Amino acid sequence: MPSEEWTTIEHVSRYLERADEFPHRMEGEGVLLEHVPRDARRVLDIGTGDGRLLALLQADRPEIAGVGIDFSDVMLARAHDRFGVDERVELVKHDLTEPLPDLGRFDAVVSSFVIHHLEHERKRTLYAEAFDLLEPGGVFANFEHVASPTQRLHLAFFEAINEPIEHEDPSDRLLDVHTQLDWLREIGFDDVDCYWKWLEMALLVGVKP
Template identity: 60%
Template sequence: MLEKRRCVIKRTFANDATVKAIAHNLNQPLPDNGKFDAVVSSAIHHLTGDRKHSLYTEIFQILEPGGIFCNLEHVSSSTPALHEYFLKAIGRTLEQDDPSNKLLDVETQLHWLREIGFTDVDCYWKWLELALIIGLKPN
């Protein structure tokens, strides 16, 4: 599935010289590729809590002042019943749940981003276990 996503990204931005798609294992520290105006992800939910926190710090460090971090995150539900409800809503069962997911609640992640130094941190959109978490690096 990850390889399929990489192909879609490369195909989508193939003719855009301002975009460079780089494959990277997020369990490892980010490579030194300079500074960025924006960092966008939808894969952080596969990392442990400690790695999530350190990755958020690394992202803050590579953002230009005024830069934006957008993370479409698969987050934990507050109860097992709500988790089952989410799975049912997306047509899955507990037996089909992805064991690679390492879900964490929204509030903890928002707290971490604020603690790291991001501003205007919030959950800008949420549906069950899907949340768009955004923070800005101050100017």
């Protein structure tokens, strides 16, 4: 399984301990929040981890109902710890290499630093599944780890996040922004663009007509 390390306590703990340290992360997350419609009632978080994005959304608009999916029991346990018995949040175990389960319809589908773990072909089919799950006017927002155009910039990113390149995640399957934006347009999203970017961190957004 390509992302197997996410099922281990060590890998998950290391990521979560550092989660607030990525430079500019909160800027990108802030832009993502701005583009989730104010009247969104139901949001899907693909690869929710410990529920970080859902928690940010709830802090911004407490009435929102969230569904978080992830395949890691370790991460899902952390999400359960975060949300407790909060009835506004549903957590679903699911391996994203498989088609999304029937989860109903959403006003927004969001994701943060997850889809780059999937093979390119699966990234594209997952984007199409997200499109199908959205209500008209719904927003897909993928805050993502994307490929640098050159190896020098790739090394510069790791230096900037203070991570030795040797610690590069073996499950990373980084892809450039433009290919992913083209896919979103081909799938039928409107207003597709990269709404925010810093080195290898990018916010890719599309709106369902």
